[in-house]
Amino acid sequence: MSIPAPRLSFGPVVLRLSIFLLFSLGLALRPVAAQTVLRDAETEALLADMSRPLIEAAGLQPENVEIVLLSDGSINAFVAGGQRVFMHSGLILAADNANEVQGVIAHELGHVEGGHIIRLGEGAQEATGISLLSLLVGAAAIAMGAGDAGIGILSAGSRAAIGRFLSYSRVQESSADLAGARYLSQAGISGRGSLAFFRRLQNQEYRLAIPQDDSYDRTHPLSGERISILRELYEADPAWDTPTDPELEARFQRVRAKLFGYVQDYQQTLVEFPESNVSVPARYARAYAWHRAAYPDRALAEATSLIEAEPRDPYFRELRGQILLESGRPQDALPDLRIATEQSRNNPLISALLGHALIATEDESNLEEARQVLRIAVQRDNRNPFAWRQLGYIYSQEGDRARAYLATAEYANLAGQHVEALRNARQAMQNIDEGSADWLRAQDIALVSEAAIDREEPRRRREPEELGTQ
Known part of the structure; x- marks a missing residue:
């Protein structure tokens, strides 16, 4: 039995081109892959204070x-749904001053306020429509024997769809640029830093030999285009010289140090902040560097010099306590950590x-x-898996198995261990009064975890005992 030739060529060609389009769009739409979140009390307080006037604007x-x-060395920032702005550590390190970072935050808030992540689906939908139309026309051409023409239609359709999507993305980026400029102006913050950061990006494009005369294949407008537009806005703004x-x-x-x-x-770190540099940022950087490199005596010497200069700074106390704790001296760490x-x-x-x-x-x-301190910690910030894990250990030591199960469930939920x-959530429910807050x-954790497991693998492949059921 023979199979018509067009069918043999049609399936693979359409499949390859369809996958290409979907993969290309998926790169833009897919939520960011899991990355290490850096949490630090001083850094979070600074970012909150830097962004507050912009958020209000x-x-x-x-x-x-x-x-x-x-924790990512690349120079990048983005939003990924909701009202969360993600910044890479590389961006902070590349910035010369706080004003540059504020310019980036203002731009990303433009995406948040504009609902661009939600609307990104509209651009993808338009692109998919173009792709499906080219898919049907190209398939018909191939079925009629015009194989080369059909493949050309499919290729052109995929190209047009991707171009449409990229164009939609560039419009959103330009919109966020203008919105960010407006927020900076309303907050009385200069746009100098924003402009300087765009110039840094432009310099990177030059080094990478990225063409500067055509933005067709880009998700963002050319940096030169953005600088030209924003310079006029910023230089005319009353906050320019602020x-x-x-x-x-x-x-x-x-924080940068x-x-x-x-x-x-x-x-x-020693090249960037040599020991001849006795400024606070330099000593701060070296203290962390020595500690990470397992030179506790040198790290403690730097931390102690910072405390002697400013005894009431909680972050210097936190640093010395952390060094002592992670060097196997928890008892010695307690005074500094209590003060901090x-x-x-x-x-x-x-x-x-x-x-x-403790x-x-x-x-x-x-x-x-x-x-006591851990309960306060999770009450004020229930997204800290480390604190929940420690609290679970304490409940276990005290014989409170129900709360130990619940705290462990909180930890595992935050750690993505569904x-x-x-x-643990089911075990907690069996040992806690039904209907109580705990x-x-x-129950909430159980439902969320169950849904996550169902997304990852079919229920039929899970053994009942694996989930703690009878």
Whole structure:
């Protein structure tokens, strides 16, 4: 039995081109892959203060907008649904000053306020429509024996669809540029930093030999185009010559330095911040670098010099406590971490570190204090898996198995361990009064975890005992 020739060629050709289009669109639409989130009390406080006037200028509520720092060396920032702005650590390190980062935040808030992530689907829908039309016409041409013409139609249709989608993306980027400029103006913040950052991106494009005369194949407008448009707006704005608040700038330089010491090789840190440099940012960077490189004595010397200069700075105390704790001296870390917790008004991240140190002493008399500080930590920030894990350990030691299961479920849920979260949530529900606040929370985790598991693999492939059922 013979099969008509067009069918043999039609399937693979259409499949390849369809997959190409869907893959291309998927790159733009797919949520960002899991990356390491960098959480630090001082950094989060700085980003909140830097962004607050811009968030308000965008007509949003500061308490509803979150700036999230990711461990990634590339110079990038993006939004991925909701009111969360993600910034790569490489962007902070590449910035010369706080004003440059504020320019980036303003741009990303333009995407948030404009609902661009939601509307991105509209651009994809238009592109898919073009692709499907070319698919039908091309398939008909192939079926009629005009194979080359059909393939040409399919290729042109895919090209047109992708071009349509990229054009839609460029419109959104231009819209965010203009919105960001408006927020900076309303907040009384200069656009100098924004312009400087676009010039830095343009220089990168030059180094990479990216053509500067055609933006057709790009998701963003050319940096030169953006600079030309924004320069006119910024230079005419009354805030153009407004300097950044000196205190805010000093805080930014500290945070940038500590981040440098944390994410870069310690030898690179010593080149950027040589020991002849005794400024606060330089000592801060070296303290983190020495600690990460397992030179605790040198790290402690730098941290102690910072505390001697500013005894009431909670972040310097936190640093020395962290060095002592992670060097196997939890008892010695307690004084600094208690002071840091008090001076930071029970910052949840610092409180969680204190709770960890109290547990690490292996002194049962410290468990009550650890439970208190960890409960405060998760009440004020319930997205810290580390704090939930420590709290689960304490509940277990105290014999409160129900709360131990619930805390472990909270930890596993935040860590993306869905089977473990479901198992512990169900165990918690069996040991907590039905209808209580904790029981309802366990039920929520169970439902969310079950849905996540169903997305990852068919239910029929899961063994009942794997999920803690009878």
